[in-house]
Amino acid sequence: MNYNKKTVKDVDVKGKKVLLRCDFNVPMAKDGSGVITDDKRIRAALPTIQYLLDQGAAVIACSHLGKPEPSFDKWAKKQAEKGKDPASLTKEKWEKTLEALCMEPVAKRLSELLGRDVVLAADVVGPDAQAKAAALQPGQIMLLQNTRFEKGETKNDPELAKAMAGLAGADGVYVSDAFGAVHRAHASTAGVAAYLPAVSGFLIEKELEIMGGALANPKRPLVAILGGSKVSSKIGVINHLLDIADTIIIGGGMAYTFAKAQGGSVGTSLLESDWLDYCNDMIAKAKEKGVALLLPEDNLCAAEFSADAVPVLHSAMTIPDDMMGMDIGPKTIEAYAAAVKNAGTVIWNGPMGVFEFPSFAEGTRAVAKALAETDAITIIGGGDSAAAVAQLGFADKMTHISTGGGASLEFLEGKELPGVACLLDK
Ligand code: ADP
Numbered sequence: 569m570n571y572n573k574k575t576v577k578d579v580d581v582k583g584k585k586v587l588l589r590c591d592f593n594v595p596m597a598k599d600g601s602g603v604i605t606d607d608k609r610i611r612a613a614l615p616t617i618q619y620l621l622d623q624g625a626a627v628i629a630c631s632h633l634g635k636p637e638p639s640f641d642k643w644a645k646k647q648a649e650k651g652k653d654p655a656s657l658t659k660e661k662w663e664k665t666l667e668a669l670c671m672e673p674v675a676k677r678l679s680e681l682l683g684r685d686v687v688l689a690a691d692v693v694g695p696d697a698q699a700k701a702a703a704l705q706p707g708q709i710m711l712l713q714n715t716r717f718e719k720g721e722t723k724n725d726p727e728l729a730k731a732m733a734g735l736a737g738a739d740g741v742y743v744s745d746a747f748g749a750v751h752r753a754h755a756s757t758a759g760v761a762a763y764l765p766a767v768s769g770f771l772i773e774k775e776l777e778i779m780g781g782a783l784a785n786p787k788r789p790l791v792a793i794l795g796g797s798k799v800s801s802k803i804g805v806i807n808h809l810l811d812i813a814d815t816i817i818i819g820g821g822m823a824y825t826f827a828k829a830q831g832g833s834v835g836t837s838l839l840e841s842d843w844l845d846y847c848n849d850m851i852a853k854a855k856e857k858g859v860a861l862l863l864p865e866d867n868l869c870a871a872e873f874s875a876d877a878v879p880v881l882h883s884a885m886t887i888p889d890d891m892m893g894m895d896i897g898p899k900t901i902e903a904y905a906a907a908v909k910n911a912g913t914v915i916w917n918g919p920m921g922v923f924e925f926p927s928f929a930e931g932t933r934a935v936a937k938a939l940a941e942t943d944a945i946t947i948i949g950g951g952d953s954a955a956a957v958a959q960l961g962f963a964d965k966m967t968h969i970s971t972g973g974g975a976s977l978e979f980l981e982g983k984e985l986p987g988v989a990c991l992l993d994k
């Protein structure tokens with residue numbers, strides 16, 4: 569995949585309308601009060617927005633928010649399948665679920681952060697959006713309603729894409745800065761690019777430069793640290809990184825399936841029996857490719873999955889029947905830290921243990937510390953990994969923390985990302 573894409577700096581936007589796809593999919597308070605509990609994603613979009621406005625563009629921003637169901641019938645069907653009483657599934661209830669995912673709070677917060685008015689459209693491509701887009705002047709910004717209120721959004725309906733592009737007019741430009749959504753081929757993330765010249769904003773530019781650079785042309789040795797809960801969710805990542813990395817380090821819950829595949833006993837640890845052969849295949853692939861594959865030597869174990877469980881150290885291949893592995897042990901930490909020390913690039917996806925429990929956070933903390941101390945380019949991909957690094961206080965010591973959870977995983981799998989592929993090549 570070509571990661572060398574045109575950016576906002578490569579196009580002239582002065583006096584033009586720019587359709588800007590952002591990732592404003594912010595967490596909202598569960599009580600339906602419309603309170604945004606973390607505005608990080610809105611803040612992250614500010615540099616691109618400010619740049620476009622400064623250049624004299626009129627910005628038509630859009631994003632999805634949550635997972636609204638735009639069809640009442642489908643909504644009612646899904647609720648009924650979840651065991652809800654069909655008689656209670658009224659149109660009013662459905663409308664409430666949509667109301668809770670309106671963009672009003674986002675427009676308000678964006679306006680506060682920018683220190684200027686943000687015009688909010690009542691629809692996505694309807695009469696209100698059209699009238700407001702037509703009246704929008706250079707240096708002004710508006711926000712469309714939740715793109716997923718349109719049935720065609722997730723289907724990547726060309727009619728919807730065309731209508732969205734139409735809001736920017738004949739000489740309009742499409743800018744995508746929604747890295748968190750580039751793995752989805754939706755109308756607003758990919759479809760629109762068929763109708764407007766398409767370039768990246770600064771967020772996507774940085775992701776492509778650093779993560780794309782690390783995958784396409786890494787400073788070596790390239791060390792990949794893979795952990796998290798399941799082998800099954802990381803198969804693509806392990807397989808792809810075995811093609812390009814010099815060293816692969818395995819930790820977290822997935823390590824026990826590897827240990828079992830190698831003939832170890834793993835007690836009650838997280839185990840995916842369907843993936844034992846796959847683990848052995850990956851071990852064989854590593855040998856064949858000359859990639860060093862490091863597995864835990866020792867583990868901190870517990871009698872139960874609980875924050876108060878007493879940590880007990882066991883050798884990785886001989887975990888007692890009534891114990892589960894919760895973290896990597898001190899010998900493993902030492903080996904993993906040493907492997908990171910002289911790396912040129914480190915890509916890390918997946919915590920080394922159940923870091924949410926302080927007694928089992930040491931492995932993740934020690935690896936984060938080793939990354940903070942190395943001179944290597946350090947890249948964190950994956951939602952929980954990013955959260956762990958932030959929670960442990962190492963966020964500002966990393967070269968790059970990817971902003972997209974699912975998108976960064978698919979990036980590391982070497983998959984083509986529709987929202988990136990659709991942008992103009994440099
Ligand atoms: P990411 O979001 O970074 O891709 P994952 O979602 O794959 O990471 O995995 C994160 C989760 O893995 C964390 O919630 C962590 O508690 C869990 N985990 C790590 N080690 C273990 C383990 N030994 N047993 C059970 N869960 C684990």
Ligand code: MG
Pocket residue numbers: 950951952
């Ligand atoms: Mg996760």
